Amino acid sequence: MTNKEKSAEVIRKFVHAFKCPLCNSSMEVVDLKSLVCSNNHTFDIAKQGYINLMTRSSNSHYDKNLFESRQKIIMESSLYSVVHAKISEIIKEHVDDSIYPIMILDAGCGEGSHLQRIIEECNNIATIGVGLDISKAGILLAAKKYKKSIWLVGDLANSPLEDRSFHVILNILSPSNYKEFKRVLVPKGLIIKVVPRPNYLVELREALFDDNEKKVYQNDETVDLFKKNFYLKDVFNLSYTRKLDHEELENLVKMSPLSWNSEKADIGVFLNRASSEITVDLDILVGSNNN
């Protein structure tokens, strides 16, 4: 069986969770090749196993190099391991483990490593991961590497997902669409949103920006909006530092939109060190859907 056929089998098993992004009707897998809706709109499964369900083209600043660097940092350094452990603990604690399997959507999943790690750490419960991102470059990397989850190129503002089909939505450092999130979550489903706090990657920002252009992350408005849409069960503040070596620092610069508008000289100075302590300062908002 090819990779594409293996992915098609997994998609077929969970096809009830998908809907046509053009006409909203239900879908089925045809010939282990395509996802086809009842009005015959057809979306082919790529040879790497992902499906492109975009209905328009999109331009993204996020390219292959950025996602490769993100993948290296997330999988090979310990920068986010506390975040993964905490999120899987939250899932295990809040989700009824008699549900089989727990459907987890990562909305704005990028290259998929956070979802992969979180699923690995939910080891004693059955889960199926679905990663959705508007960037084909991100989804392509995810699909090449992580074979057990389903990977979709799509827009979270018009998601190709059925109503009430996911038990958990992850939304990690990505934009949100709460109307859509509420629609696709089951009643009492869990939403876990990760937002930056003021000291997130502060060392990188200090090196790349002058005082007056320093980007300060304030998340008060984000938290307020979240509370308007979901019952806020918990907020966890994760603040810690990790030592990254020179190669990891290079990947940190490449993975971050912070470096897009920076001077090469400032980046050079930041990289001109053997290692550095890097701060992770994030809030994990945990909400439930009252619909």
Ligand SMILES: C[S@@+](CC[C@H](N)C(=O)[O-])C[C@H]1O[C@@H](n2cnc3c(N)ncnc32)[C@H](O)[C@@H]1O
């Ligand atoms: C800062 S990245 C975070 C990616 C990943 N969650 C991580 O932490 O590595 C933001 C992601 O949101 C995605 N994104 C932006 N707008 C989107 C949309 N309308 N629908 C789906 N994904 C979107 C981008 O393509 C990008 O992968």
Ligand SMILES: [Zn+2]
């Ligand atoms: Zn259709």
